[in-house]
Amino acid sequence: MKRITILCFIALLLLMSCTSTAKPPTYQEIMEQHPSQSAEGTASREEQDDQGAENSADPAAAEKAKLKEEHSKAVAAILSENRDAVFAETVYGPQTAVLCDGGIYLYTGGSIRLLNRRTGLLQGLCSDPLCRHDSCIESYHIYSMVSDGDRLYFKGNSTTYNGFSAQKWDSVSFVASYDPESDEFEMLDVWEKDRGSISTVIGLDVGSLYYTKKTDEDTNSLYRIPVSGGRAERLTPKGEFVQNFSVGPDRIYYTTQEYTLKSMNKSGDDVFELEQFICMTGFKGEDFYAISAKDEDGFAIFRNGEILPFRVFAPTWVSLTESAVWYTVPDKRSLGTYVDETGKTITIRTDNGTAFYGYDPSTGKITEFDCPFAYGVREFCGSIGNYLLIGALTEERGFSFWIFDPSDMSKAYQLFDYES
Numbered sequence: 111m112k113r114i115t116i117l118c119f120i121a122l123l124l125l126m127s128c129t130s131t132a133k134p135p136t137y138q139e140i141m142e143q144h145p146s147q148s149a150e151g152t153a154s155r156e157e158q159d160d161q162g163a164e165n166s167a168d169p170a171a172a173e174k175a176k177l178k179e180e181h182s183k184a185v186a187a188i189l190s191e192n193r194d195a196v197f198a199e200t201v202y203g204p205q206t207a208v209l210c211d212g213g214i215y216l217y218t219g220g221s222i223r224l225l226n227r228r229t230g231l232l233q234g235l236c237s238d239p240l241c242r243h244d245s246c247i248e249s250y251h252i253y254s255m256v257s258d259g260d261r262l263y264f265k266g267n268s269t270t271y272n273g274f275s276a277q278k279w280d281s282v283s284f285v286a287s288y289d290p291e292s293d294e295f296e297m298l299d300v301w302e303k304d305r306g307s308i309s310t311v312i313g314l315d316v317g318s319l320y321y322t323k324k325t326d327e328d329t330n331s332l333y334r335i336p337v338s339g340g341r342a343e344r345l346t347p348k349g350e351f352v353q354n355f356s357v358g359p360d361r362i363y364y365t366t367q368e369y370t371l372k373s374m375n376k377s378g379d380d381v382f383e384l385e386q387f388i389c390m391t392g393f394k395g396e397d398f399y400a401i402s403a404k405d406e407d408g409f410a411i412f413r414n415g416e417i418l419p420f421r422v423f424a425p426t427w428v429s430l431t432e433s434a435v436w437y438t439v440p441d442k443r444s445l446g447t448y449v450d451e452t453g454k455t456i457t458i459r460t461d462n463g464t465a466f467y468g469y470d471p472s473t474g475k476i477t478e479f480d481c482p483f484a485y486g487v488r489e490f491c492g493s494i495g496n497y498l499l500i501g502a503l504t505e506e507r508g509f510s511f512w513i514f515d516p517s518d519m520s521k522a523y524q525l526f527d528y529e530s
């Protein structure tokens with residue numbers, strides 16, 4: 111008993127001496143031993159948690175925002191370094207990109223966007239935060255666009271023609287103009303909404319806008335109206351169904367629902383049939399283009415009556431510049447073959463298209479552009495300096511515009527909306 115007491119006393123002495131001789135632990139040592147109990151340690155963990163929460167909440171959104179910023183900066187740099195741009199028009203008239211009053215405008219899914227040179231982003235035409243968009247350009251669905259360099263012209267329709275008639279039965283079709291300088295939007299002709307699907311074909315010729323009005327199921331007439339405003343004039347005979355048209359230097363050409371190509375003078379007289387089996391025509395300068403109706407190999411293209419050495423599957427995306435005919439074809443790839451029960455060999459194909467082509471009519475040379483950044487190319491829109499502007503299908507089967515350098519595929523940039 112006594113011995114235990116002595117031992118305890120010695121132990122206590124030893125403990126006391128150890129405690130008194132040891133240096134008190136430094137703040138650093140406390141931190142290292144118990145980081146979670148220190149005030150600063152707790153704070154830094156909270157910071158880490160915050161960052162973790164941000165990343166785990168939507169890492170895809172953060173990545174997308176970063177990509178958008180990178181691409182927009184690159185696009186802004188390209189636009190500021192390249193003032194020269196050449197934009198294409200489709201064979202049947204409308205344009206996807208235009209240069210108008212010094213600005214670049216893009217037709218994108220029902221609306222028109224300005225490509226802002228400073229930000230590299232696409233923005234809506236109406237930026238007035240107080241505008242209710244009930245009588246401005248943003249409130250309409252646009253189907254096609256052309257430009258004479260000073261103004262934009264387009265065909266569209268609306269379910270609310272003005273702020274006072276919001277009923278659906280008041281819906282109208284129209285052709286209108288937009289002046290970028292004054293930011294003025296003006297209706298040129300308004301009529302009861304086209305019966306059935308709207309026909310998008312539209313064209314400009316010396317001070318006049320040409321378009322069709324679908325007044326009933328069997329009639330789609332060609333009209334003309336002065337771009338400065340005035341009376342609309344019907345050019346094709348009553349009852350004629352105009353599928354597509356183009357205005358040449360001397361005469362007007364149009365195709366019917368039966369794929370008959372007809373021609374008339376610019377007063378709408380002297381109508382005669384030219385050919386069968388043509389679905390659309392167009393002019394580039396003096397050159398006359400015609401696209402055949404579809405057969406099993408696709409659509410054939412004729413330039414001044416001569417057949418071009420390729421076929422297309424989407425004639426509405428064949429576009430023309432002075433230097434080339436631009437087109438896309440589905441890049442059908444074989445996934446393998448099998449023999450069916452009748453002994454016939456069947457090949458399974460995908461229709462993924464990733465390439466588009468430029469045909470130079472002066473040399474006959476076809477250039478293939480491989481675009482690895484897109485799922486498929488829909489259309490060529492034009493060039494900005496050495497860069498090409500295209501409409502592409504994204505991997506998610508969405509659609510977006512891209513600017514890329516065909517000689518360096520690492521320089522490929524997507525155009526983003528402000529809001530996307």
Ligand SMILES: [Zn+2]
Binds near residue numbers: 236237242248
């Ligand atoms: Zn508005």
